[in-house]
Amino acid sequence: MQSRAALLAAIALTAQAAAAAQAYPEKPVRVVVPATAGGALDVVARQLMQKLGESLNAQFIVDNRGGAAGSIGAENVARAAADGYTLMFASSSVLAINPTLGAKTTYDILRNFAPVILVGYAPNVLAVHPSLPARTVKELIAVAKAGPGTLAFASNGAGTLSHLTAALFMQQAKIDMLHVPYKSAAPAVIAAAAGEVPVIFSAYPSVSTQMQAGKLRGLAVTTAKRIAAAPALPTIAEAALPGFESTQWWGFYAPAGTPAEIVTRLNREMNGILATADTRKRLAAEGAEPAGGSPSDLGAYHRADYERWEKVIRAAGIKAD
Numbered sequence: 413m414q415s416r417a418a419l420l421a422a423i424a425l426t427a428q429a430a431a432a433a434q435a436y437p438e439k440p441v442r443v444v445v446p447a448t449a450g451g452a453l454d455v456v457a458r459q460l461m462q463k464l465g466e467s468l469n470a471q472f473i474v475d476n477r478g479g480a481a482g483s484i485g486a487e488n489v490a491r492a493a494a495d496g497y498t499l500m501f502a503s504s505s506v507l508a509i510n511p512t513l514g515a516k517t518t519y520d521i522l523r524n525f526a527p528v529i530l531v532g533y534a535p536n537v538l539a540v541h542p543s544l545p546a547r548t549v550k551e552l553i554a555v556a557k558a559g560p561g562t563l564a565f566a567s568n569g570a571g572t573l574s575h576l577t578a579a580l581f582m583q584q585a586k587i588d589m590l591h592v593p594y595k596s597a598a599p600a601v602i603a604a605a606a607g608e609v610p611v612i613f614s615a616y617p618s619v620s621t622q623m624q625a626g627k628l629r630g631l632a633v634t635t636a637k638r639i640a641a642a643p644a645l646p647t648i649a650e651a652a653l654p655g656f657e658s659t660q661w662w663g664f665y666a667p668a669g670t671p672a673e674i675v676t677r678l679n680r681e682m683n684g685i686l687a688t689a690d691t692r693k694r695l696a697a698e699g700a701e702p703a704g705g706s707p708s709d710l711g712a713y714h715r716a717d718y719e720r721w722e723k724v725i726r727a728a729g730i731k732a733d
Contacts, residue, residue: 434677436468436496436674436677437468437470437496437497438470439470439497440470440471440472440473440497441470441471441472441473441496441497441498441499442473442475442497442498442499443457443461443472443473443474443475443499443500443501444475444477444485444486444488444489444498444499444500444501445457445474445475445476445477445485445500445501445502446477446478446482446483446484446485446486446500446502446506447476447478447482447485447502447503447506448476448478449476452534452698452699452700453501453502453503453662454474454476455698456501456531456532456662456694456695456698456700457474457501457662458474459691459694460501460531460682460685460691461473461474461501463685463688463691464678464681464682464685467681467684467685468681472499474501481505481506481510481513481732482502482503482505482506482510483506483510483516483517485500485502485506486500486502486506486517486519486521486525487517487518487519489525489665489666489667490518490519490524490525490667490668491519491667492667493667494526494666494667494668494669494670494671495670495671495674496666496670496671496674496675496678498666498667499528499664499665499666499678500525500664500665500666501531501662501663501664501665502662502663502665503660503661503662503663504573504659504660504661504662504663504717505572505573505660507521507663507714507717507718508521508714508717508718508720508721509571509573509576509721509725510571510732511718512718512721512722512725512726513571513725513730513731513732514731514732521718522714522715522718523668524667524668525665525666525667525668526665526666526667526668526669526670526675526707527663527665527675527707527708527710527711527714528663528664528665528666528675528678528679528682528707528710529663529664529678529679529682529683529686529703529704529705529706529707529710530661530662530663530703530704530705530709530710530713531661531662531663531664531682531686531702531703532661532662532686532695532700532701532702532703533635533659533660533661533662533700533701533703534615534616534617534659534660534661534662534698534699534700534701535615535616535633535634535635535639535641535642535659535699535701536573536574536577536613536614536615536616536633536634536635536658536659536660537613537614537615537616537619537620537623537630537631537632537633537634537642537645538552538581538611538612538613538630538631538632538633538634538648539604539611539612539613539614539619539622539623539628539629539630539631540552540604540610540611540612540628540629540631541604541605541606541607541610541611541627541628541629542626542627542628542629543607543610544610544611544629546631547629547631548631548651548652549631549632549646549648549651549652549653550651550652552611552631553585553587553652556582556585556587556588556589557587560587560588561588561589561590562590563589563590563610563611564589564590564591564592564609564610564611565578565589565590565591565592565609565610565611565612565613566592566593566594566600566601566603566604566609566611566612567591567592567593567594567600567612567613568593568594568595568596568597568600568614569593569594569595569596569732570591570593570730570731570732571725571730571731571732573658573660574597574600574612574613574614574615575591575593575730576658576721576724576725576730577613577634577658578591578611578613579724579725579727579728579730580656580658580720580724581613581648581653581656582728583724583727583728584653584655584656585652585653589611592609597614597615597618598618600612600614601614601618601619601622601628604619604622604628605622605627605628606627612628613634613658615660615699616633616639616641616642616699617698617699618699620641620642620699630642630645631645631651632645632646632647632648632651632652633645633646633647633648634647634648634656634657634658634659635647635657635658635659636649636657636659639701640696640701641696641699657720659717661703661713661717662700663710663714664678664682664710666678675707676707679706679707682704683704683705686702686703686704687702687704
């Protein structure tokens with residue numbers, strides 16, 4: 413009798429959870445973006461949350477919580493009730509890089525959040541000044557090997573993805589280049605285009621104009637696959653270093669323990685939104701490409717990227733500014 417009662421209770425709870433998920437959301441949903449307003453992450457989040465709100469006939473309100481390398485916003489979500497009414501839209505810098513750079517947090521980035529969906533990724537490019545005698549990735553590696561520690565590369569700052577991408581490149585290619593950090597992408601790209609620093613790893617939108625003007629020569633993209641915006645550019649993996657990958661990506665999360673039915677519904681709605689031509693066009697405007705997939709796909713991708721950068725950071729002894 414007890415086992416029958418337990419079974420009936422379990423069935424009732426499952427039915428209640430399903431009904432709650434079907435009714436969700438019944439009030440506005442707060443979506444924390446652990447970054448200041450106006451950046452690419454914020455712009456994409458607002459566009460997609462508007463679409464999600466229209467799809468679910470509810471309000472998804474973006475709440476910018478910048479500061480402390482994103483940990484302020486992430487901690488806010490980690491401590492929130494796991495009821496689907498507080499979510500997080502964050503970048504790989506917050507999710508996979510900053511936790512290894514020494515940021516003090518009260519949460520576990522891999523355990524305190526429930527993956528919802530991998531939203532998209534922003535391709536990066538390896539580019540050089542035209543004066544550099546390198547038209548392929550292999551030729552660039554040869555130039556670097558001929559003068560260890562003398563070939564300079566520009567980055568957006570110590571500990572940024574552009575810096576870590578170069579560190580990964582040097583580790584896999586077994587070369588040593590000179591790091592010249594800047595305060596952001598804009599001055600780094602200007603320096604590279606002027607020939608002051610001949611090598612740069614940067615987001616495609618940051619270097620595309622200079623490449624089209626002939627001031628920078630794109631050698632390859634850092635993503636695992638070629639990108640739609642520049643299909644002629646090979647990946648670094650296919651050009652010289654098998655398995656190489658460095659990508660800025662965006663993930664959608666809920667606090668750990670959020671009902672699976674709610675996570676599943678959010679994932680289903682977001683997959684539908686990411687498949688639309690309008691959304692693809694909006695992402696392309698920010699130099700991004702849509703991803704999608706299941707919550708477990710995001711979980712696996714997140715863990716792999718976290719472990720990748722943890723190894724790179726420890727091996728290179730990198731610390732943030």
